[in-house]
Amino acid sequence: MSTGKARNLDFALIGNCRVAALVDTNARIVWWCTPRFDSDPVFSRLLAGDEEKGFCDVVLADQVKNESAYVRNTAIVETILTDSQGGVVKVTDFVPRFERFERTFRPSQIVRRIEPMAGLPRITIRVRPTYDYGRKVTEIAHGSNHIRYLGGDNVVRLTTDAPLSYIEREVSFALNRPVTMVFGPDEPFLSGLEATCRDFLDRTHAHWLNFVRHLALPYEWQTAVTRAAITLKLCSFEETGAIIAAHTTSIPEADGSTRNWDYRYCWLRDAFFVVHALNRLSATETMESYINYITDLAISGDKHLQPVHSIIPGTPLDEWIAPNLDGFMNNKPVRVGNEAVTQVQHDVYGSVVLGATHMFVDERLPKLGDEALFRRLERLGHQAAKFALEPDAGIWEYRGFKRVHTYSAALCWAACDRLGRIADKLGLHKEAAHWSSESKRLHAAIMEQAWDPVRGAITGAFGQPELDASNLLLPELGFIAATDERFVKTLELTGKELMRDGKIMRYTSADDFGLPETAFLVCNFWYVDALAQVGRRDEARERFNDILSHRNHFGILSEDLNAATGELWGNFPQTYSMAGIINSAMRLSQSWEDAWCHDL
CATH class of the missing domain: 2.70.98 (Beta-galactosidase; Chain A, domain 5)
Known part of the structure; x- marks a missing residue:
């Protein structure tokens, strides 16, 4: 394939x-x-x-x-x-x-x-x-x-x-x-x-x-989406509703990089991408179970919300190195557990609220969200409003430094924005006004500090010139219109600066482990989606087909790709990547109605 x-x-x-x-x-x-x-x-x-x-x-x-x-x-x-x-x-x-x-x-x-x-x-x-x-x-x-x-x-x-x-x-x-x-x-x-x-x-x-019979497939790329849907389903731990990032540990992001992590756990930030994909597929039972899992986790305690959790809530995730395994293709170390559990990542508040929002708007679900659930989600909103403009480890989980990352701040804005919309839907006018005010405050602050007039782009962190592929998601979040000149310029510069051998990198500056070597596959789906949103649809379709060509023999993607050699790297199969296939195919496919009229 x-x-x-x-x-x-x-x-x-x-x-x-x-x-x-x-x-x-x-x-x-x-x-x-x-x-x-x-x-x-x-x-x-x-x-x-x-x-x-x-x-x-x-x-x-x-x-x-x-x-x-x-x-x-x-x-x-x-x-x-x-x-x-x-x-x-x-x-x-x-x-x-x-x-x-x-x-x-x-x-x-x-x-x-x-x-x-x-x-x-x-x-x-x-x-x-x-x-x-x-x-x-x-x-x-x-x-x-x-x-x-x-x-x-x-x-x-x-x-x-x-x-x-x-x-x-x-x-x-x-x-x-x-x-x-x-x-x-x-x-x-x-x-x-x-x-x-x-x-x-x-x-x-x-x-x-x-x-498969009950999936809402797009007209085009049905085989690819079906395999992605089955794979995504197999990454769900049905007893609790958790969906893991991948089924493996310690397949490195690049050969010899030591970027070896254990991904057999549930990251709350995945809620935004996975719930979106499951919703589009009409896989409502899996979506509902996952939303219940992340919501229960997020609102069950008063501590700072940890970004990653075991599939059995409450199980420790202390990171240690297994001495009896030499690693994938002799790439040591083999890690068990994940130190990210101790990190501060502010985007998790928005990720959970975005996922839980479906409980208030998706009429297919047997039980819709009510005021009681809203009150519990408000606790996350207060945290988001408080920490939005504070430094954190960011979506890429930097281990050596903290910054005010634009994506983290935007997700905190999203938490406040969605809470305002939910409150309005529930008829809670005072609360709706409060969260609307908070979201406007954060939006103004983020645009002021993330926009770099010298570079002519929205940068990855406040006061830093480097670009970050996560900003490609800002229109998807509703933070900025895809037609906004500032986003169009950001997209154009991202395509120039983060492209290596025809693939988009997460970022290109050095981190805790040096310069990144491989392309993070989900970022390429984000780039495809952004191209489509700004009207470059033919280019988006071409790039989407190119990414699909890198699936393995069985139609599955891992986390990373060495674009120069065609080698897949990173943990496998990667939930992000498989959800990316679904979301981009749904966006790009011609409709069934058009297909019946013109193709058959």
Whole structure:
């Protein structure tokens, strides 16, 4: 699918909104955290450097070809392996998810089916789990039809009808019948393995088809948006409603950069982008759960609002380095937890209020926001009004300095502006007047201090000359009209100064780790959207198609792109990037009505 020069993150994501795994194009499972997204990885090969540990694969003797793809409109992956004698093996990987007993069945399991399709292929099944972030499992216990891998707090059980001794010894054998493997908790399998897993496969397949059937897709780029929607859904932890930034930790933003972070958590600022995408897709259940999650977090305490949270609220996110993993492509360190939890980032107030605003205006939701919710959101508004013009770490989470970042200040303005609109809708005229006054005060102060008349642009921080791609979002926020000459000039200068090898950077000045090397992909979607808003629609469409060309083999994007080499970098899959696909496609696509009139 990608036309980029290199593919170093060619993984498919399978999952069920409780656990998820990454599978490469040769049917190797390289990453799986269980029993939750943020748990210890049982399969950790992704971050093991050159060490062959933390994976499950199927080695076909004399293999000459491999083909891998998602089953259309699902989160099920099929890989076809072919040997030199014409022997063919099909490997099907999925995580069960379907409705059962009026509930969603989403166990902490991976199901793998290995079927002979032609000839008499010989395979070796290798299972090498880890625990404690990279320590090899050395204690193994056998049952009649299962193997238990012991280590750490969790015991992983492989239930299978494949020869156990062949698996343990990694012995090659002729595959003359289908075999099934189920990885999961140490619980007995109480029904027939083959029949049960075929039923699981059929019902999981039907579940995803039904999910896609109810999406409000644009006329153009339907395949790309569908894959983005499924991926975004798989990043949601359904028990609590949290949506994580990515399923991985410590894939660096650039080779050798040490910009390695753990993204398996929920950033409140994502609310603005993710809720926007889910709303446009009509994925209202996921949107509602996410809004409830972020709103409950934001209004449940009196302390300064932390920007990032665990998928289980209240769980500590202390950052530490895992010593037993050498990192993605030997890029150390591997970090667990995220120090950003201690940072001051003022944009979070606006992000939460923007997300919660849907509760007051979206009539599809079963329960709309009321005065009680408004009163609780007002606490965030008071914080926003207080801190809007104070220094913070900003949207890019600088670790070495603080500034008054324009985007943070604008999000604080957005909090006050939306509270005024909500109050007006609720008939709270006194409150509406107060928040309208606050938003006008902040707007005037921000425009005065963020506009640099010498540069002729809105800069990234007050009193600083550097540009920042986050300012491309100002019209989207309603802060400034896209046709305003000041924004048009800012957009033009951004295209000149932040463009590297045809892609937009977040910023180009040095930060705590030196000069940035890769383009932050979501910024390119913001640039596309801004081009469309100022009337440069043809250019926007061209750039959008160019970004899509850098998706990996399975149609997924990570966080960053080395524009010169075509390599994807950064944690994977990146929620920002997938939401960017959805939002830009919705903006740029011709309407269904026009398509029916002119194209069909």
